[in-house]
Amino acid sequence: MGQQWDEEYDVVVVGSGAGALTGAHLAARAGRSVVVVEKTDRVGGMASYSGAALWLPGTQVQERAGVGDSTEAARTYLRAVLGPAEAAKQDAFVEAAPAVVAALEEDPAVEFAHQVFPDYFDRPGRIPGGRSIIPVDIAPAELGELLHLVRPPASRDRVGLDHSPEPLTRGRALIARLLLAFARTGRGVVHTGTCVDELVTDGDRVIGIAAERGGRRVRIGARQAVLLAAGGFEHDAGMRDEHGVAGEAAWSMAPDGTNTGEPLRAAMALGAATDLMHEAWWGTGLAMPDGTAGFIAGFAGGLVVDGRGHRYTNESLSYERLAREMAADPVRTPSYALFDHRTGGHLPAVVVPAGRPEEHLAAGTWTKADTLAELAESIGVAPEELTATVERYNRFAESGTDEDFGREADEYGRWFGEPVLVPVDRPPYYAAKLVLADLGTKGGLVIDVAGRVLRADGTAIPGLYAAGNTSASFTGAFYPGPGTPIATAMVFAALAVQDVLGAYR
Ligand SMILES: Cc1cc2nc3c(=O)[nH]c(=O)nc-3n(C[C@H](O)[C@H](O)[C@H](O)COP(=O)(O)OP(=O)(O)OC[C@H]3O[C@@H](n4cnc5c(N)ncnc54)[C@H](O)[C@@H]3O)c2cc1C
Structure with missing residues (x-):
């Protein structure tokens, strides 16, 4: 193979939103060496601006709160809202959600609570008060030096301010907790200021990434997998026009400097199929x-x-x-x-x-x-x-x-x-x-129930996975309940890692 890498890890995660950090943490926790490669100088992406409602149904969090939720009720609701399209992914999502939450909460850094926030559609399977969960607030002191890696809330970030001394809430709490858990594994590295725009292959297998960092090219090898969880292309006006995304790049809520779709285009250059490219949340x-x-x-x-x-x-x-x-x-x-x-x-x-x-x-x-x-x-x-x-x-x-x-x-x-x-x-x-x-485009790479990136003929590109807004959402033209974007990103990143751990293809 004779590849000249600047660095090499088992798993390379591109992007640093909640999906990316969930995948990174679960892979590192399982003993893999993992690098998170982030384009901007802060981690968290749009997730850090978010309310961090997480539509993760039927988990131990709803059970602790005495909320009468279940995987079956959530499945019924999703089917009623989305119809039979993408039934396999609907099922994969609701069936995996409880285990993903349980795995994350095994680390004391990660803690969730139920919040009352009704599901968006009056359909069978909806439960009174809703089923979404949120991260518990976290004090800045718990993060130590990691604090300054986390993107502050939009109102401060947009005017160049760092975090206030108050506890981190909502999206910041989610990103902070996942980052802390990832760091504690001792097998995780975060590179900021590194824009991934190329996937390196050996034959048809993805074996690493190439990126721009401070005006220089870097190449990072991935012994097992590359997970693309780098948001959509909402800030790229040209790509929006090309795919007929309504609205304007300037009206998108993504943080400045994020989400212009380079990783998505890199996968498309390898023949990856796309879907829903005109859609957004x-x-x-x-x-x-x-x-x-x-x-x-x-x-x-x-x-x-x-x-x-x-x-x-x-x-x-x-x-x-x-x-x-x-x-x-x-x-x-x-x-x-x-x-x-x-x-x-x-x-x-x-x-x-x-x-x-x-x-x-x-x-x-x-x-x-x-x-x-x-x-x-x-x-x-x-x-x-x-x-x-x-x-x-x-x-x-x-x-x-x-x-x-x-x-x-x-x-x-x-x-x-x-x-x-x-x-x-x-x-x-x-x-x-x-x-x-x-709140991000939601069209992107076609993935299967294991998060593997597919070509138009339905075959998987070996070594390549995607989650979140880099992938085409199984929710199509619907936003079923509070927390669907981030929850689906987290679960499909976790399913990707499960596939990497279980089956090294
Ligand atoms: C005000 C607000 C409230 C919201 N509330 C909720 C909510 O309560 N629940 C919910 O589920 N959703 C909510 N959303 C939507 C949600 O935040 C996003 O849709 C979701 O976070 C997108 O996740 P992602 O991982 O795909 O992208 P992001 O979270 O944006 O993360 C992508 C990351 O990848 C990085 N990146 C991009 N390109 C590259 C590259 N070439 N190389 C390396 N890194 C790259 C970006 O810089 C960014 O850090 C909200 C959004 C906003 C603005």
Whole structure:
């Protein structure tokens, strides 16, 4: 073979989100030498900005919390939401989730708790209060020097700040806990600032990677496997255009400098098949003055209208379902969230970009007017259309029944606060501009139930695995429940490692 490697490990993991670190930790724990290769100077990717809800059903965490969940109920729910497509992967996912959580919690660094957060669809198998779990917060001191490797929350990271002295929560807690567990194995190495853009082969087998690090090429050998868990291509405008991904690269929530798809393209160059390349985990974004978007979720009041001033859906759907409705018609981007003075000028949603109402008004992220007609004019909508829409909506609020979209009907919408239908009739009125954001593309490499990357003819590329947004999600055009993106990344990374450990092909 005569390969000249700069370094060589049993397993090379590309990317450092929660899927990557789950795979890295489980491989290292099983005695393999493992390197995590990360493009930016921090680990965690978009997972570190996330709420870290993890849709990992039927595990010991739900059992500890006394939640009546099971693998069978989760299977029923997934089938009801997704249909029979990808049934084998649905099954592989729900069947593996309990063991993945048990394996991770064997290390005292990793601890999860149940959270109440309803599943997104009213379908058989849904359980009251939902089944997602979250990582327990962790104090910065527990991480020692590793702390500065973990990407801080978006609000600090985007302005160049490190972590605050407060405990790491949510996505930061998840990444911190997995990183700590990985480091404690003593068999793990993390290389940051290393952009993988090539897969090295021997015959048809992947035996390593090549990457750019500080203006120089490095080659790292993989004695057993390369696991690509390097996010999607949401920040690559050209690739988005090529594959028809709606929205814009600038509106994606991925951290700056991440996720432009080099590992995906490297696998495609070897003949790997792809699927769902136009898809993403959509989200509603507040249009920011610098052209980016800020994540918004959980409307608890107000209404959303399109560019004609018309409502088009139940605003209390999950953010992904609402955004998918936005994507369905170009007249819906931008949309406008309308609200009134009863919230003191605050946009009535559970997750809103930071800033006092005056700051948003000054920045132009939302506008204010004394009448609905003036508000309509300020956003370029016909005043009579907007006024008629709001008056109709207010009648629904008064009666408690949304005759157009049934907004009051579902448990998910009610979870953010009741009543779900709150009138908009107290001036001044406000309109916030919404765009189609995303939490990552979800099309990518076709994998099998063991995470192996497949060619178009269905054969596996030996030595190559993928998970998370580098792979095509088995959930297709759906986002079944809180925590699906990260949970599926973690489980398929774990299945990949299981395949590597059990069957060295
Ligand atoms: C505000 C917000 C809240 C969210 N809440 C949730 C939630 O509660 N639950 C949930 O499941 N999902 C949530 N998401 C979505 C979720 O965070 C992402 O979809 C998921 O983390 C993607 O995982 P990934 O491993 O594929 O990519 P990432 O987590 O983005 O990790 C990819 C990593 O790979 C690195 N990389 C990319 N290219 C290369 C390369 N060429 N070489 C080396 N490294 C590379 C990147 O720099 C990055 O660090 C949320 C997202 C946001 C923004």
